[in-house]
Amino acid sequence: MAVETSGRWRGVRTAAILLAIWEIVGRLEMVAGGALPGISEILIRLWVDWGDYPRHIWATLYASTLGFVIGNTLGIGAGVIFALSPTTLRLFRGVNIAAFALPPIAIAPILVLTLSGMAPRIALAALGVYFVTMTATVIGLSQADSRATDVIRAYGGTRWDILRRVQFRGALPSILAGLRVAAPNAVLGAILAEFGGGGRWGLGAYLLGSLGRGEPDRLWGIGLVATLIAGLSYGVFALLASRTIGATRAVTLNTAVPDAEPMVSAPSKRIALTLGTIALPFLVWWAFIKLTGVPGLISKTPLGVVDYLFFAPTAESAQTRLLAALAETLPITFLGMAAGLGFAFVLAISSRLFPRAIEAFMPVALVTQTMPLVALTPLLVLILGRGTSLTLWVTISVTFFPAFVTLAQGLALVPRSAEDLPRAYGAGRWTEMRMVTIPASLPYLFAATRLTVPRALLGVMIAEWLATGKGLGNLLNQSRGFLDYGMIWTVAAVSVLLSVIFYQAVVIVERRVLRRLGMATAE
Amino acid sequence: MTLRLNRRHFLGTAAASVAATSLPLRASAATPFTMQAAWINDAEFAGYFIGIDEGYYSEEGLDLTYLSGGPDVIPESTIIAGRADLALTTPDTTIKAIAEQGAPFKIIGAQYQKNPIGIVSLASNPILEPKDLIGKTLAVPPVNVISVNAMLALNGIDPADVNIVPYAYDPTPLIQGEIDASLDFTTNVPYTISQQGVEATSFLLYDFGFTIYNDTVVVTEETLANKRAELVSWLRASRKGWDENFKDPNLWPQKWADTWFAGTGRTIDDEIFFNNAQQPLMESPAGYMAMTEEGIEANLRALSEVGIKGTRDMFDTTLLEEI
Incomplete structure (x- = not known):
């Protein structure tokens, strides 16, 4: 206990030293002719500008929360389907890898072209959370205790009973851990879309308007608030997780795109499935354009x-x-x-x-x-x-x-x-x-x-x-x-x-x- | 604060819809009409804000929805997608799209008679004309590279002799001397630079042969055919807004501190400077938003020098005549 306390104090001390160095370097304009402001300058500026913030923060929270809910609904829904059906999981592998790998800055302009209003922000936030939650759900569900499922089966329980009584309960910690990592992603996705998408409110829009002033302390202030929101959203789910399951889990998550067990089936079926896996992302792309109904000249x-x-x-x-x-x-x-x-x-x-x-x-x-x-x-x-x-x-x-x-x-x-x-x-x-x-x-x-x-x-x-x-x-x-x-x-x-x-x-x-x-x- | 605003807004909408349904016999409610602006809210769009606030559009029977722009927003896309009836664009982009992709656009008016885009540099390291750029580093927003290359070509300068880097909307690298000049609105950036205690100098691309408009009013051919009356009304109300604005350019930006300009991240003093600086660029003997034959000719000439083949029929001046 004593060791732990002194360790914590040492952490605080190191952090304080770092902040002091930042402050001195910033105040004396030692980095890039003052482009790195001191901590106190950033905080004072934040205080002065505070009147501007509430509506921007509100807009960012609105878009990221909506995106978070939609992305997670899709993620958990897809995760359940994938856990139940390895064939579907295999078929969607291409889509899942694409969802994990796609570079948001290349997607943001596409979303702004095809969607309007808040939709691009919500979509980018949802894209940021889908993969993380889907993966966490699949892993959580597939790691169910086989003895518990055997009990349900022995008493004549159905597949649904197993899912409901064993797998979901077992998967909860994993899913909550997923939500925790997903939450900051939603915030960052929303801010990126706000920056480019032309709305009036949102931290991204505020950042864009502020860039032209050449005042780094303002920009750092906005960055700090974004960091705080992302950090808090992580913290909320961390707290929720520890309250619900009474235990904390590792901060990391599985980084692999979940893959089904190797199948023993006819080669023809395997080839068809592989082709489907490759074709599906393009089908999703095609369907997105048809659904948004944007004319062919721009989409x-x-x-x-x-x-x-x-x-x-x-x-x-x-x-x-x-x-x-x-x-x-x-x-x-x-x-x-x-x-x-x-x-x-x-x-x-x-x-x-x-x-x-x-x-x-x-x-x-x-x-x-x-x-x-x-x-x-x-x-x-x-x-x-x-x-x-x-x-x-x-x-x-x-x-x-x-x-x-x-x-x-x-x-x-x-x-x-x-x-x-x-x-x-x-x-x-x-x-x-x-x-x-x-x-x-x-x-x-x-x-x-x-x-x-x-x-x-x-x-x-x-x-x-x-x-x-x-x-x-x-x-x-x-x-x-x-x-x-x-x-x-x-x-x-x-x-x-x-x-x-x-x-x-x-x-x-x-x-x-x-x-x-x-x-x-x-x- | 937010909650209260939202609730008031909600109550207002609810009241309006009740009023609308309880008065079904009142003829000709205002026609919904949407415009897409080219950037976030600033003095560049003052005339439209006045038109909305002072009811010029509603007097014309238009219920105007105003969409602000941003870096990822391509105004032309909004009208192709049918999300707006009219967009403010850069004419080089629009004309190139009509000429090369057969895009169904018509230009029916022009806000800036002279494009406010120019080369901004520090007075201590001044770049006063295009040839000063040779061997220098110039930051240009990627979407505007087309305009800079045009200006350089018009002045016999090989673009390869200028080191062009992306401009990310922040003047700090210019103030610090990391770049020698940047391309931006001359109505705006010299002021923000002066706020950092540094003096700036600038010249317009327009004054060195790139004689094009900016914030051209663009519609699709379909809208032109179907909503001609509304478009004329919009032009009339907008001209009235700009007339009102320039009676006293210092007046309006202050009024919008808590409305149009709330939370944009920019200062009201900046907008006042902007509003004054843009007046000479917008004035035309034929009135605000006008397109004269000489002006159109100058646009086409400048663009043809850089291989963009525009024609007179891409401009439709007949709506302006009906104002």
Whole structure:
């Protein structure tokens, strides 16, 4: 107890030191000629501006709550269906990977084109939560205690009875943990759509209006409020979870797209299912356009994009521009994947070797996850310029956090007894790390890679859009000035497709390697 | 605060619907009509706000819904999708879409006779004309690259000689000297920069050959055919709004501190500066929103220099004549 208390105090002390350094650096305008304001300047500004905030916060809460409810209803509903029917789960694998991997900045303009009013915000918020909750539901339901289900079955209970009496109860902690992670996603999705979508209220809209003033303290204030809302929404569900189930669970969630058991069925059926899996995302895309009823001139179906890229009179020019953009974006994306993963790995290792330092770093890391990057752009370009290093750091900031959490969890789960062996032979911390801990956490390294790889493209596109003016991110934005709707849809489709391919490539390598080493996939 | 507003709004709507249903015999309720603006609420749209607040549109029998814009909003998309009857656009974008994609648009009026877009730089590192840009770093919003390339080409400058980077709406990199200039509304940004204690200078693309309008009033051909009377009414009420606005450009922005400009993140002083600065860019001997033959000719000439082949029939001036 005493140890714990002093540990907590040490945490507070480290945080206080960090804040003091930030304050001094900010006040003395030591970073980027004052583009990083001191903490007190940000807070004072927040106080002065406070009159503006309530309606913006209200609008953001409204859209994110609605998106949260819709996304979770879909997520839990789909999760139940998937848990009951492995065939459906298999069939929807493509859709699920796409939902996980799609880069929000490529989707936001599409949503603003096709939906109106609050709908784009709600849709982007819902997209942010669907995957997390769906996965949590499937895992929760499939981990039911088989003895309990056997009891129900022995007493003549139906499938529904099992679901209701055993599986749902067993799944509750998992689902609640899912909701906890999903809640901040909804807030961030709503803010992104507010930024671009042209409404009057919402923190995203406030951020856009404030950008032109060149006052970083205001921008940081908005970022801080966004962080607070995201953090509180996480906290509310964390509290709910601990109240309901009386126990806390790990902060992390399964990062794998749930996959059905390998099927033993006719090859013809398997091929049909695989084709269906690939076709379904495109069918969903097509159905979305038909349902919104937006004219073909501005909304492109999958066939419309194929036509635009290959058969239309402008196809050649479109291909040239797309390929040029890809040639700029892809190399740096691969570099970004490596950098993001590397950063997370170093951080995870350090958290074992120097736990204190990393503990103090975590609040800063959390802020980078919820601070809208557009508000940080001036600071970033002033410090890093507009070259490769900026793109890499933006990519790292977009990717490292979930990967770090997964890796740290993996490192922590290595059996003590295995670690004791090298120690008994007099090995140092690092040797023990290298010989036992790191190899043993290989499944988690793969899980982290799965998380990082699709998001790296998002990071690169954000940097291209905000700072470097190259590649896919820039092509997407320039296409708006040309009313080149075909290209807007093409970039969105290509970026989702690439993210899915990156994800699937990791899954394939992961299965091969882990099978060879006789290890199980980390969930 | 929010709750009260919402409730009042709800009660108002409820009362209005009760009134509407209890008076079924009252003829010709105002026609619903929607306009899509080009950006978030600022002085750029003052004339329309006056028209709404002072009832100019309702006097014309229009029940106007005003949609503000933003970075992801392409105004033309809103009218194609049928979510608005009319949109304020940039003419280069609109004309290119008509010429190259056969988009069914007509331009029926123009808010800015001179496009307010210009090159803004610091007085301490001034860029006073296009050739000063050679070898410099210029930040341009991706959607406006088309306009900058046009201006450079018109002045015999190879765009490759200017380092063009994205502009993310924040002047901080300019103030700090990370970039040498940015492309933005000259009616606005010099003021915000001066607020940071730095003096700015600017020139209009318009004054260097890129002689185009801005905030052109665009409708689909279908709307033009079906809602001609409403469009003329809208133009008439809007002109009245702008006439009223420029009687005293300092007056209106202050009145909107708690309505149109509430919570936009910008200051009222900024809007007053904006409103004054935009007056010379909007004035026309033929009245606000006008399109003269010389003006149209200048637009087409500038655009043809950069390969956008517009024609006179993309503009329809007959509605303005009916005002």
